Amino acid sequence: xxxxxxxxxxxxxxxxxxxxxxxxxxxxxxxxxxxxxxxxxxxxxxxxxxxxxxxxxxxxxxxxxxxxxxxxxxxxxxxxxxxxxxxxxxxxxxxxxxxxxxxxxxxxxxxxxxxxxxxxxxxxxxxxxxxxxxxxxxxxxxxxxxxxxxxxxxxxxxxxxxxxxxxxxxxxxxxxxxxxxxxxxxxxxxxxxxxxxxxxxxxxxxxxxxxxxxxxxxxxxxxxxxxxxxxxxxxxxxxxxxxxxxxxxxxxxxxxxx
Amino acid sequence: xxxxxxxxxxxxxxxxxxxxxxxxxxxxxxxxxxxxxxxxxxxxxxxxxxxxxxxxxxxxxxxxxxxxxxxxxxxxxxxxxxxxxxxxxxxxxxxxxxxxxxxxxxxxxxxxxxxxxxxxxxxxxxxxxxxxxxxxxxxxxxxxxxxxxxxxxxxxxxxxxxxxxxxxxxxxxxxxxxxxxxxxxxxxxxxxxxxxxxxxxxxxxxxxxxxxxxxxxxxxxxxxxxxxxxxxxxxxxxx
Numbered sequence: 001x002x003x004x005x006x007x008x009x010x011x012x013x014x015x016x017x018x019x020x021x022x023x024x025x026x027x028x029x030x031x032x033x034x035x036x037x038x039x040x041x042x043x044x045x046x047x048x049x050x051x052x053x054x055x056x057x058x059x060x061x062x063x064x065x066x067x068x069x070x071x072x073x074x075x076x077x078x079x080x081x082x083x084x085x086x087x088x089x090x091x092x093x094x095x096x097x098x099x100x101x102x103x104x105x106x107x108x109x110x111x112x113x114x115x116x117x118x119x120x121x122x123x124x125x126x127x128x129x130x131x132x133x134x135x136x137x138x139x140x141x142x143x144x145x146x147x148x149x150x151x152x153x154x155x156x157x158x159x160x161x162x163x164x165x166x167x168x169x170x171x172x173x174x175x176x177x178x179x180x181x182x183x184x185x186x187x188x189x190x191x192x193x194x195x196x197x198x199x200x201x202x203x204x205x206x207x208x209x210x211x212x213x214x215x216x217x218x219x220x221x222x223x224x225x226x227x228x229x230x231x232x233x234x235x236x237x238x239x240x241x242x243x244x245x246x247x248x249x250x251x252x253x254x255x256x257x258x
Numbered sequence: 259x260x261x262x263x264x265x266x267x268x269x270x271x272x273x274x275x276x277x278x279x280x281x282x283x284x285x286x287x288x289x290x291x292x293x294x295x296x297x298x299x300x301x302x303x304x305x306x307x308x309x310x311x312x313x314x315x316x317x318x319x320x321x322x323x324x325x326x327x328x329x330x331x332x333x334x335x336x337x338x339x340x341x342x343x344x345x346x347x348x349x350x351x352x353x354x355x356x357x358x359x360x361x362x363x364x365x366x367x368x369x370x371x372x373x374x375x376x377x378x379x380x381x382x383x384x385x386x387x388x389x390x391x392x393x394x395x396x397x398x399x400x401x402x403x404x405x406x407x408x409x410x411x412x413x414x415x416x417x418x419x420x421x422x423x424x425x426x427x428x429x430x431x432x433x434x435x436x437x438x439x440x441x442x443x444x445x446x447x448x449x450x451x452x453x454x455x456x457x458x459x460x461x462x463x464x465x466x467x468x469x470x471x472x473x474x475x476x477x478x479x480x481x482x483x484x485x486x487x488x489x490x491x492x493x494x495x496x497x
Contacts, residue, residue: 214342218340222364
């Protein structure tokens with residue numbers, strides 16, 4: 001069965017693609033950190049961040065529409081969490097409404113906090129989308145390992161990347177088998193069936209885990225994990241890392257100029 | 259001929275108490291290609307898992323004269339390469355290279371030797387250009403071949419293969435059979451694909467209900483229709 005790739009466009013070639021995954025990972029983290037700690041009022045700084053990330057996206061040659069689409073996926077979740085903020089934050093009232101028995105008022109500072117959260121989340125997601133679209137998952141995992149991320153976590157991520165497709169296939173096959181037998185009827189019955197399917201899927205995954213482990217043991221796995229090193233920093237990584245860091249610092253200090 | 263695997267009085271119960279293997283005695287000689295045939299649930303896979311010490315029970319399994327125990331597992335697993343039925347279980351790494359390199363790296367080889375092993379194994383399996391591909395984007399036949407390469411890279415003396423041709427279309431099946439034919443190691447192949455048995459194996463062993471019920475030349479065993487019928491390997495009433 002066909003799946004969309006998690007790391008689609010990562011096998012293309014551009015200035016950004018060629019950077020070492022470690023450089024990209026660290027700069028992405030730095031970017032997200034700076035975005036999150038920037039105070040609410042400094043919208044100019046946010047504009048600069050957006051400019052920075054937009055430049056990088058252009059440099060990476062990944063279709064802009066694709067990045068936008070990907071980044072929008074996360075917004076409903078953020079909105080769901082942030083939607084109540086304008087109503088609860090105290091301050092100057094921007095408008096008040098009567099909804100049935102309640103009187104609800106929206107404050108300016110609340111609205112500001114809301115847009116602030118949205119902007120921060122969106123910028124962070126943009127940078128992560130760029131990271132995943134320009135770095136092959138395998139290289140990223142290799143990079144994380146070289147950055148001394150605990151090996152167990154790297155392995156969990158790599159198994160996840162490997163088996164998510166196998167599991168999706170399994171779910172799709174189960175769904176097809178269920179629908180071929182005219183799935184329908186009472187709501188309660190439907191829910192029970194879905195519960196059974198989830199249970200079956202869990203047991204199958206557990207058994208697959210045992211078989212995979214046996215296959216690992218058969219090839220001499222003894223709990224220790226080893227890999228070959230295949231990454232190299234190049235001068236471009238150093239230039240990129242330094243200039244990106246400088247830009248971030250400059251952006252965060254821009255309000256001092258006013 | 260030199261004995262390479264010797265199984266003495268091996269019995270095994272599943273965790274739920276069902277008897278899987280009962281009093282198995284077998285000797286495999288160097289350079290043989292042996293078929294292990296039997297209906298579903300006969301205990302074939304369980305027996306294979308004993309050959310490199312994944313499962314162990316009260317009987318004795320000897321590889322090249324040394325009995326398998328917890329101390330020599332590493333050595334046993336470098337001698338006996340076990341290939342699982344489902345390549346999705348066998349291939350667990352993000353790229354083909356990492357999967358084929360997994361065994362050699364675990365054996366502690368230096369990088370140059372690992373690369374050499376991987377290249378040779380992929381060459382044997384006819385999959386040279388696949389190093390950077392992801393297993394989940396390969397066809398089933400390609401996955402089967404890579405699964406074989408992951409074990410060949412460890413240069414085992416004995417290949418133990420569980421159902422190599424299951425789920426393959428005829429073309430992939432015959433190309434896999436000719437691949438296996440080219441490999442010089444001692445081979446133990448569990449299968450109920452009688453085409454494969456006929457094409458590859460000089461000797462066949464029938465396993466049913468966890469017991470060895472027949473052991474002899476493939477031509478004899480496959481010609482004995484009543485025997486095959488009694489163990490669910492030929493259709494009832496066929497001539």
